[in-house]
Amino acid sequence: MSITKNIILNHQEIQHKIRRIAYQIYESNVYEDEIILAGIQDNGYLFAKKLKQNLEKISDIKPRLCKVIIDKKNPLSEIKTSLKKEEYTNTSLVLIDDVLNSGSTLIYGVKHFLDVPLKQFKTAVLVNRNHKKYPVKADFKGISLSTSLNEHVEVILSGKQFEAYLE
Numbered sequence: 001m002s003i004t005k006n007i008i009l010n011h012q013e014i015q016h017k018i019r020r021i022a023y024q025i026y027e028s029n030v031y032e033d034e035i036i037l038a039g040i041q042d043n044g045y046l047f048a049k050k051l052k053q054n055l056e057k058i059s060d061i062k063p064r065l066c067k068v069i070i071d072k073k074n075p076l077s078e079i080k081t082s083l084k085k086e087e088y089t090n091t092s093l094v095l096i097d098d099v100l101n102s103g104s105t106l107i108y109g110v111k112h113f114l115d116v117p118l119k120q121f122k123t124a125v126l127v128n129r130n131h132k133k134y135p136v137k138a139d140f141k142g143i144s145l146s147t148s149l150n151e152h153v154e155v156i157l158s159g160k161q162f163e164a165y166l167e
Contacts, residue, residue, distance in 0.1 A: 003025040003043070007144060009164040014126070017142030021124055022054035022141045028122065029061060029092050038066040038081065040109055043098035046157040047126055051096065063086070068095070068109055075108040085116050092120040100125040100141070103134035110136060111130040127153050127164055 015043055029035050035055070039048025044068050052063040062070065069080040081088075095109050106123060111120060124140035145166075147153065152167045 006166045014162040021140045024061045025129045034062045036088045040097040048096040079112040095126045099127045103132040103136040107134040
């Protein structure tokens with residue numbers, strides 16, 4: 001049986017979604033001077049970098065990147081961040097990942113940041129698959145998709161051409 005690749009978002013559509021989410025983040029943080037964009041390692045962090053570039057173009061807010069390192073196979077192990085807790089204490093923070101599938105990665109990321117007092121905490125994803133087993137939601141999302149459990153969403157945010165496709 002061959003695997004088919006169905007493109008759900010092409011490069012231009014992903015660029016549009018990133019820009020729209022950046023505007024939504026700006027609107028919910030319009031009175032902030034600084035915001036932390038905490039991207040979950042790999043694609044979530046790449047997505048956070050793209051959001052940072054867009055936020056810098058459309059607002060005076062100073063976005064700071066924070067890489068969140070979660071062992072997705074063992075999410076109960078220690079979660080590490082590229083910023084010290086003191087650097088994001090009492091700030092507005094957005095936890096970012098590329099795909100929200102079951103919600104486990106996002107919920108463990110949320111749990112990590114709950115140990116620190118924040119002004120505001122939001123989540124952003126490019127693709128929301130609607131297969132949650134944890135009560136976590138994306139405050140900002142590019143697209144919501146209803147898929148079967150045996151389908152897989154792959155997002156490519158590196159290189160010159162971005163795409164999201166369903167396998």
